[in-house]
Amino acid sequence: MxxxxxxxxxxxxxxxxxxxxxxxxxxxxxxxxxxxxxxxxxxxxxxxxxxxxxxxxxxxxxxxxxxxxxxxxxxxxxxxxxxxxxxxxxxxxxxxxxxxxxxxxxxxxxxxxxxxxxxxxxxxxxxxxxxxxxxxxxxxxxxxxxxxxxxxxxxxxxxxxxxxxxxxxxxxxxxxxxxxxKKSLASSLGLDAFVLFKHRDTALFFIFSLLLGAALQITNAFGGPFLDDFKTTYPDSFGVQHPNLLLSISQISETFFILLIPFFLTRFGIRNVILFSIFAWVLRFALFGLGNPDDKLYLLILSMIIYGMAFDFFNISGSLYVEKVAEPKIRSSAQGVFMIMTNGFGAIVGGYGSGWVVDHFTTEGIRDWPSIWFTFSGYALALAVLFLLVFRDKRIAVR
CATH class of the missing domain: 1.20.1250.20 (MFS general substrate transporter like domains)
Incomplete structure (x- = not known):
């Protein structure tokens, strides 16, 4: 199943x-x-x-x-x-x-x-x-x-x-x-967990969840068109001939980084692991901007490998953070709010926002992919700096 x-x-x-x-x-x-x-x-x-x-x-x-x-x-x-x-x-x-x-x-x-x-x-x-x-x-x-x-x-x-x-x-x-x-409709929908927004650091975490959830949609939507646009310059390259095979390295990487999460959590703590994830998004997009499916294919492959850290470290660590800050009676609802912020509002922001960026750097049907990917990388870098400066929740140490 x-x-x-x-x-x-x-x-x-x-x-x-x-x-x-x-x-x-x-x-x-x-x-x-x-x-x-x-x-x-x-x-x-x-x-x-x-x-x-x-x-x-x-x-x-x-x-x-x-x-x-x-x-x-x-x-x-x-x-x-x-x-x-x-x-x-x-x-x-x-x-x-x-x-x-x-x-x-x-x-x-x-x-x-x-x-x-x-x-x-x-x-x-x-x-x-x-x-x-x-x-x-x-x-x-x-x-x-x-x-x-x-x-x-x-x-x-x-x-x-x-x-x-x-x-x-x-x-x-x-x-x-x-x-x-016996549950109210609000409780069944997970709305009772919005009480977590009363705590400053938890509210900040959910805001970053939304903003990072936007990052996931970017390569889902535009990884294929990016590789396809190389069909005129590198028509026989591996990435152009087999775009899904190349992009699937990202999912293979996930299975590897999932196994590393317990080590990183116990050694560095949840906050730092989430920070590693944000910086991984910076590299993910930057390497796309620098690479191509021919002589710089290795940069694209490295970007696919880094995706495992970018995706898993935030989703797993973020879920664990919610588990730690939520009371047992709203545990499921709190996880629901986390999913709403990342896969719900985050996906909406990422879908429309990334589409606007791509159109902004498109002239007469020609997309300026380096500028597009570096813009996304700059977005992730700004999130990393903000997270480092403003998120200092002392309730989530894992040792």
Whole structure:
């Protein structure tokens, strides 16, 4: 289930920007706005469908139906070229796919608990297959030559439909009526955790979560178009011929840096590990600005490797920070707020903001990629300096 869950996402997330740029002729702002639909969906849909699964309908059934609707939207999107219609269909896809990320975890936890497994020990080896699924999907799209084709959407839709059918075969995850019906709607949506904003350092952390969440959308949306623009200068280079294969090094790097997190946390503490993550984003974008897919391919590969630190060190350490500062009674809600700030509002800011930057440095259809990437790198550097100066929470030392 985890393999297919992320196989669906990996089929189009990294390559769709190239398809929209080359085949549909969308501008940078339009491409960014399509990617921002994931942020819009993440603000409220996981909470709403979570309530449905908690109170009325088995989680695996909500999960299945969501995948069916998401797949239908992807199939419909293959048949349109108009921006407004394409945007609307991708918004529907996001509204029903993004909640399945949380629902898949809920189903897994329920099944493992009911079967008597230790979730802490049993779930990580299962979850890693999600990363494997993401990578396999990217490689499939790359080797089949679908990075600029609608077949990437068909692949995602086909996997989603299969996963939806498969979900009906897993052990049931029924609603917990006695516990969840007593919760208020605000509590179910995670709104009670906004009390954390009363503390200065916690409020600052969530603001930085939003601003760093924006960084993730940048290479998701524009990594493909960036490599595709080298097709005139380096048409036979590895990066141009196999963009998804090159970009997938980022996901492979994630699996490595996840293993390093315990060492870094105990040695340097949460605050410094988050700071390392921000500086990693500086290098991630700067190396893109300096590299090319031919004689400077090594710089792009190094950027992909650094991505693992940039992404994992913040997401894992940030989640641990929230765990430490939140009271147990709002633990789940607090984690929900963290996700809303990074994958919700952060994705919206990143989608529209990165699109505006790309359009700003585009003249007569020619993109000035070094200026684009150095602008993003400067943005991350400014965040690093601000974080270093203003965030000094003494409650989060890990030794």
């Amino acid at each position: 985890n393999f297919l869950q992320f196989f669906v996402w990996g089929s189009w997330l990294i390559s769709l920007g190239g398809y929209m740029s080359t085949q549909l002729g969308f501008s940078g702002l339009q491409i960014g706005s399509v990617y921002s639909t994931m942020g819009i969906a993440s603000v409220f849909m996981p909470g709403l469908l979570g309530i449905v699964a908690d109170r009325w309908i088995n989680a695996e059934r909500v999960f299945a139906v969501s995948h069916f609707i998401s797949a239908g939207a992807l199939i419909a999107a293959t048949r349109v070229t108009d921006f407004q219609m394409f945007y609307s269909l991708m918004l529907v896809n996001s509204l029903f796919y993004m909640p399945t990320l949380a629902l898949s975890n809920s189903v897994c936890y329920n099944v493992l608990t009911r079967k008597g497994y230790d979730v802490v020990k049993a779930f990580p080896p299962i979850r890693v297959w999600g990363t494997v699924g993401f990578i396999v999907a990217m490689w499939t799209v790359d080797f089949m030559g679908w990075t600029k084709s609608t077949f990437q959407l068909y692949q995602a839709a086909g996997a989603g439909i299969f996963l939806g059918c498969y979900a009906f075969t897993v052990p049931p995850s029924p609603p917990f009526l006695d516990e969840t019906r």
